[in-house]
Amino acid sequence: MPQHYPFTAVLGCDASDGTALDDLGLALVLTAVSPEIGGVLVRGQKGTAKSTAVRALAAVLPPIDVFADDRFSIDPEDPAATSPDGPFHDAATSSRPVRLVELPVGATEDRVVGSLQLERALSQGKVEYEPGLLARAHRGILYVDEVNLLHDHLVDLLLDAAATGQVSVERDGISVEHAARFVLIGTMNPEEGELRPQLLDRFGLTVEVAAPRDPTRRVEVVRRRLAFDSDPAAFVARHHASERALTGRIGDARDRLPKVRLAEAALLKVAEVCAAFEVDGLRADIVTARTAVAHAAWEGRDEVTLADIRRAALLALPHRRRRNPFDAPGLDEELLDRVLGDDELPPDPPEGPPPGDGGLEHESDSEPQSESAPDGGTGPETETEPPAEPGRPDQTGADAPEPGPGGPAQVQAPVAAGPAYRPRLLSVPGLGDGEAGRRSRARSTTGRRVGARPGADGTLDLVETLKAAAGAQADRGVQGRVALRGTDLRVAVREGKESNLVLFCVDASGSMAARRRMVQVKTAVLSLLLDAYRRRDRVGLVTFRGSGAEVALPPTRSVDVAAVRLEELPAGGRTPLAEGLLECARVIERERLRDPHRRPLLVVVTDGRATGGADAVARSQLAARHVASLGVATVVVDGESGPLRLGLAARLAELLGAEHLPVADVSAAVLTESVRHHTRTTNGAA
The missing domain is CATH 1.10.8.80 (Magnesium chelatase subunit I, C-Terminal domain)
Known part of the structure; x- marks a missing residue:
């Protein structure tokens, strides 16, 4: 068996000599002493021993007693515990180490909660449940590395299991319920995005870890790791006594x-x-x-x-x-x-x-915590941006913010959006593989059938499965019946609609601050937000003004929160267009790691001006080309209005390879009327 790095060899996790544990070691030990605490979330940059410490924890936990033939690991000493494999009257018991079960970020729902044993059902006609990862983790540790990248449907499963301590499976002709009480431990790098608020609240404890700055401690970490890599068995043997001492202390604390x-x-x-x-x-x-x-x-x-x-x-x-x-x-x-x-x-x-x-x-x-708690509070800052020299527009034609009554430039107070309308459909071209929704074309679990593919993950296509098996019967030497193998399985390929990540990039600078223009822009964005809600999309909001850009709302399904952020959005200051585009690129790259199948749709709402800092125009062009290189479907909603227009947003759309859409044309009614007018003109000409 491969040797795992010892828990007590992790710097700060050795308490065998009476020294105090650091926050990481203490949090892991306390949740092992009292699993009812609710688990641990470990936050820190890469290379800070997060995963090493978590994977080493299981080895220092006292073993548990189980029934020998029980796949669900119920406690033999608990008379109320039941198992789908039971009952176990006078059955033999055995002692085994605590399991550490790793939940991959890309796991399927069937793998997590379990499903029908499909090959046995087809070949033997038996309906048998195959336990999932949550069943294996019962009375043990469920570890999710990069938990912030976990897909939403898996987050929902974890929330249900953590809240009830049970897993209920009602699918494929099976009905199973089993216990799933485990210590949930997640690790994450905050640079790759934050954690969904509901799951964040389910972690009992949280720890921030960082690499030590003291050269002496850094040398000690490197020395230990090199010693382990050169001779793992000898290194583990040297720490055997401290590991056993820690196990004993955890057992005493439990008692x-x-x-x-x-x-x-x-x-x-x-x-x-x-x-x-x-x-x-x-x-x-x-x-x-x-x-x-x-x-x-x-x-x-x-x-x-x-x-x-x-x-x-x-x-x-x-x-x-x-x-x-x-x-x-x-x-x-x-x-x-x-x-x-x-x-x-x-x-x-x-x-x-x-x-x-x-x-x-x-x-x-207890009552669940409000979803908005971790990021509740005030909206974007509303500090005044230093104005440009009065009367001197920059090379793009953008004017500096107009001075207020007191003389210096002021940031305009937030204005409310007008009544929302039905917007035109904005979609991602091509054929995706994302979660079922109502926006873009995709291969999905719903919709019309367009073919079949090998595999067992999906809806079984019985006809295609039998066709595949029929061609192999001669080689299998079976007479009188069809012999099925796992390689014969075919699932239906369907084409329907998918949901997308709709990321709004909203210009809130002085050139957009005219009250009528900002009302028009906010109304258009609000209408698109409501449309995203109906189409089951995730939405995010990036705003830019003054000297930089900020993620006003990380991607979420909570359109209500997005609407509040939009309502509170002030306007004024210069136009850091490059910073806004680059921040959008970072959000998109993070979300692709989290959910590679969900295709993004970037909606940039701006008049195209760039006045933020030196070489603003050149930097915005470079940023636009970088976004274009990501291959993201993009729409530029042009917020420019009035008789004198510079056409800068249209040029930006060309650089982005994006569709150019005047803000007045966002409404589906405008599009419909345009089509009707074109039809009347064509018919009249005929």
């Missing part, structure tokens, strides 16, 4: 956990801390309390102290506090210390709460 007392004063202090950081819902209080109890058990104490609450808050609250989308994660430790105070916790009155977890209810009984 102590039900005896730890969470006093009324400690529970009140947890509530005060959560209220001070303005977290939404009560899941934060529950997780912080459970983590404090686990930390006390880990430290060998029978009662929760302020030190336990402090450590718990630093791990449980950073990803739950209210913050703006681009605020750095973390917790204000000075505020935390002020709330905790220096005094010891007072003793309980004679009738205190029962021991062990303080009588807390199960996490799944």
Whole structure:
């Protein structure tokens, strides 16, 4: 068997000599002591030992007892536990190591929740359920590397399993329900995009990791890794004693956990801390309390102290506090210390709460946190951009922001959009393979049948399967019946519609700030947003003005949030067109990693002017060519209006290889009227 890097060899994860674990090691150990905490999210750049530490954790966990023939790993000591493979009356039990099950980002739904054993059903006529990854992870660890790139339909499955502890499968003529309680651990690189808010809240603890800056520590990391690579067996043997010591300490902490007392004063202090950081819902209080109890058990104490609450808050609250989308994660430790105070916790009155977890209810009984909590707060900044010299338009013809009553240039207050209308259909050309929706042509699970392909992932095409098997019967030497093999399976290929990623890139600079123009632009974008909702798209919003661009809304299905961001969008300042296009390119490249089958549609709303910094026009042209090189379907919605038009947006569309669409023509009614007018003219000429 291949040797895995030892957990205690990871710098900061060795507590065998009594030293304190770092945040990563402590979070992983505490969730192993008390799985009810809800798992760990590890954030950090590549090369920071995230995956190494997680994969090494399973080896230091105490083994579990299971029934020998049970594929679902129920606990033999739990009389209420049931398994689809049971019942197990007087069945033999065995002890085995805890499993670490890895969930690939590109896994299919069948692989995750399980499905019909198709080959056996066809060849033997038996309906048999094949367990998925969630069944294998029961009473173990489910690890998702690059969890922020996980497809939405897999996120939904994880949310359901995490909330209920059960997996229900109703498909392909089978009906199965089994337990799926696991420690969910995810790792991610924030540079590749953020995590969906609902899944983020399901992680009990979160940890930020970074490579050490101290040269001595960096040398030690390299020395250990080189030693492991040169002789893995010898390296693992050197750490065997520390690994076993850690396993014993985790087992002792589990035994102590039900005896730890969470006093009324400690529970009140947890509530005060959560209220001070303005977290939404009560899941934060529950997780912080459970983590404090686990930390006390880990430290060998029978009662929760302020030190336990402090450590718990630093791990449980950073990803739950209210913050703006681009605020750095973390917790204000000075505020935390002020709330905790220096005094010891007072003793309980004679009738205190029962021991062990303080009588807390199960996490799944709490109210779910609001989707907007992790990025709730104010919209884009509205600071005034330094104006250009009055009366001197730049080489593209863009005027500087007009001065307000007080003299200096002002950023225009947000204006509301007008009533939404039915927009014309914007779609991605070609034939895609994305998730079913209502926008662009695609091979999908719905729609008309256009052929068949080998495989078992999809809707079985029985006729084509039998045709494929029939051609091989002579070689198989079978008489009187059709012998099917896995290679004979064919699934239907259908053509329907797919959903897309619709990314809006909105110019909010001074040249677009005229009230009538901005109302017209916002109305067009709002209409396209509502259309994206009806067509089941993901939407994102990038805005640019002043000196840069920002992702006002990372790609999401929440069109409501996008509409709010649009409503709050101010206008004014210079036009950093290049920065806006480059930010869109970064978002598209990240989303392609997350979901390579979902094709993007970029909608750039601008008048085409570029005034942001030196060589603004040249840089915007280079940025446009870079976006064009990505092969993205693009539409430029031209926001220029008035009798004097420079045609800059049309030139931008040429560079992007995009469709040029005046903002007034976004409405489907305008297109319809244009067609009617053309028809009347043609008929009259005839």
